[in-house]
Amino acid sequence: MDKSLFYRGHHIVAKAVEHVFGKWCWTxxxxxxxxxxxxxxxxxxxxxxxxxxxxxxxxxxxxxxDNGLPEQS
Structure with a gap:
């Protein structure tokens, strides 16, 4: 299951992957x-x-x- 969110105007999609049984890594x-x-x-x-x-x-x-803030037009 992916988790999607917006942070400071940027779209982040995080995913956890089971690398070995019971051991999780992320991307x-x-x-x-x-x-x-x-x-x-x-x-x-x-x-x-x-x-x-x-x-x-x-x-x-x-x-x-700019500390991750989107550009202002």
Missing amino acids: YTIDEQASYSAHGIFHASKGSALEAAIENARMRVDRLP
Whole structure:
């Protein structure tokens, strides 16, 4: 199950993937353009992996120019 949300005007889609039985990793996409994943740090549950993906995605958006805010026209 994917989790989709908007953060500071950017569309984030996070997904938890069971890498090995009972060990979850995560991946996320920002604005359907850039994908990121972590397959080295396993989580004990799907929910924990999704939370980590969303936290990482929000931190990445915060590091974008203009603090991740969309351009104003």
